[in-house]
Amino acid sequence: MARGIIIQSLSGFYDVLMGEEVYRCRGRGLFRNKKISPLVGDVVQFDPEQRYLLSVEERSNELIRPPIANIDQAIVVVSAVEPKFNSRLLDRFLVLIEAKMINPVIVISKQDRVTASEDIAKYRRIYEQAGYEVILTDPGNEEALIRVKDLFKSKTTVIAGQSGVGKSTLLNALQSSLFLETGEISRSLGRGKHTTRRVELFSINGGLVADTPGFSSLDFDPVTSVSLAECFPEIREYAPDCKFRGCIHDREPKCAVKQAVEDGNIHEFRYDHYIEFLHEIQNRKPRY
Ligand SMILES: Nc1nc2c(ncn2[C@@H]2O[C@H](COP(=O)(O)OP(=O)(O)O)[C@@H](O)[C@H]2O)c(=O)[nH]1
Numbered sequence: 001m002a003r004g005i006i007i008q009s010l011s012g013f014y015d016v017l018m019g020e021e022v023y024r025c026r027g028r029g030l031f032r033n034k035k036i037s038p039l040v041g042d043v044v045q046f047d048p049e050q051r052y053l054l055s056v057e058e059r060s061n062e063l064i065r066p067p068i069a070n071i072d073q074a075i076v077v078v079s080a081v082e083p084k085f086n087s088r089l090l091d092r093f094l095v096l097i098e099a100k101m102i103n104p105v106i107v108i109s110k111q112d113r114v115t116a117s118e119d120i121a122k123y124r125r126i127y128e129q130a131g132y133e134v135i136l137t138d139p140g141n142e143e144a145l146i147r148v149k150d151l152f153k154s155k156t157t158v159i160a161g162q163s164g165v166g167k168s169t170l171l172n173a174l175q176s177s178l179f180l181e182t183g184e185i186s187r188s189l190g191r192g193k194h195t196t197r198r199v200e201l202f203s204i205n206g207g208l209v210a211d212t213p214g215f216s217s218l219d220f221d222p223v224t225s226v227s228l229a230e231c232f233p234e235i236r237e238y239a240p241d242c243k244f245r246g247c248i249h250d251r252e253p254k255c256a257v258k259q260a261v262e263d264g265n266i267h268e269f270r271y272d273h274y275i276e277f278l279h280e281i282q283n284r285k286p287r288y
């Protein structure tokens with residue numbers, strides 16, 4: 001019996017990484033009966049001789065699309081240009097990641113193509129002030145690449161972000177042996193709805209990293225109107241000073257969060273996105 005991490009799953013087989021070795025294992029009937037479906041990222045007990053999985057350890061978290069478990073950190077890549085920087089989309093990603101208790105880091109790519117650099121510098125300040133680490137990258141920026149690489153050490157990381165922002169390019173720049181496909185124009189409308197793309201964990205700098213095709217769903221499914229505020233670090237910081245318990249920082253009087261917006265301690269567009277997302281959650285239809 002041995003212990004490893006599933007780094008890839010291929011029709012009934014699981015590649016389990018233990019040390020530097022990969023063992024291709026079968027799942028066995030055991031899992032079908034227990035309704036456990038092993039995921040990439042799962043820590044498993046396995047038999048390295050007979051090559052089958054024995055059990056899956058409890059997960060710290062899991063994503064459904066992409067299907068992956070036990071994620072410590074998400075690097076959210078947004079590009080400065082093409083696609084144009086979009087703070088609303090970035091905030092959606094950040095909320096979804098925070099809701100899963102995953103630590104986000106923001107990477108703003110394509111700095112070499114930036115013309116209005118003041119804009120990006122402004123966003124960088126705002127997100128840093130909100131409590132995030134922000135790294136500006138382009139393939140020629142060694143210092144930034146080293147910082148990203150450092151983040152991977154001893155962690156499981158997913159690279160998230162819209163298609164075309166440069167996720168695969170970034171990973172290739174960090175580890176040239178990966179040869180990830182880049183530049184593909186993916187138009188979701190042109191694709192079959194159920195196109196499944198493989199998820200695989202790569203070893204980089206003593207950690208495991210998944211290049212995701214972006215998140216296919218940006219629904220706030222697991223987020224409630226109460227938990228949403230927890231997904232904004234700067235709101236989290238001021239919320240304890242609100243007058244009313246359970247304040248959701250919308251219409252309530254004596255709200256410390258709204259005061260912080262007024263005082264310029266919370267940036268207005270971040271608060272606006274919070275309210276937008278809050279109303280989206282409040283208006284969603286109950287599902288049965
Ligand atoms: N100029 C420039 N182009 C980039 C940069 N990062 C990615 N690209 C280009 O953007 C396109 C999409 O990149 P890709 O890595 O496939 O994006 P992904 O869909 O997020 O994986 C490709 O044509 C890349 O060459 C960058 O930092 N600077």
Ligand SMILES: [Mg+2]
Nearest residue numbers: 167168181182
């Ligand atoms: Mg890609």
Ligand SMILES: [Zn+2]
Nearest residue numbers: 242247249255
């Ligand atoms: Zn409040």
